[in-house]
Amino acid sequence: MGNKLVGRKRQVVEERYTKPQGLYVNTDVDIKKLRKLIVESKLAPCYPGDDESCHELEECPICFLFYPSLNRSRCCMKSICTECFLQMKNPNSARPTQCPFCKTPNYAVEYRGVKTKEEKGMEQVVRYK
Numbered sequence: 001m002g003n004k005l006v007g008r009k010r011q012v013v014e015e016r017y018t019k020p021q022g023l024y025v026n027t028d029v030d031i032k033k034l035r036k037l038i039v040e041s042k043l044a045p046c047y048p049g050d051d052e053s054c055h056e057l058e059e060c061p062i063c064f065l066f067y068p069s070l071n072r073s074r075c076c077m078k079s080i081c082t083e084c085f086l087q088m089k090n091p092n093s094a095r096p097t098q099c100p101f102c103k104t105p106n107y108a109v110e111y112r113g114v115k116t117k118e119e120k121g122m123e124q125v126v127r128y129k
């Protein structure tokens with residue numbers, strides 16, 4: 001029988017969300033590489049941030065804007081938008097980047113899509129303890 005590649009399902013992302021929305025002025029970003037990471041669901045799309053809170057939106061703790069979905073730190077699972085992550089992870093530096101939340105070296109994120117109801121519920125439980 002044939003072998004199937006099991007992996008992350010590619011998401012359909014509008015082209016305009018595969019590049020920075022201009023949250024930061026100085027961005028030294030490889031747009032082709034960024035687009036590939038977003039299309040392969042390795043980074044969250046670069047949605048424009050919203051100033052207003054909404055039940056379905058998540059807040060980035062760095063820029064304080066709200067997004068449909070965010071990346072998660074691999075070390076401590078804290079949320080961060082793609083544009084803030086790109087500012088933290090300097091591609092021209094030889095030094096490893098520390099997590100801005102827990103200071104773990106070699107900061108990296110993953111994209112899991114929109115938070116589930118269970119994840120949102122757990123977050124509320126932790127927040128009110």
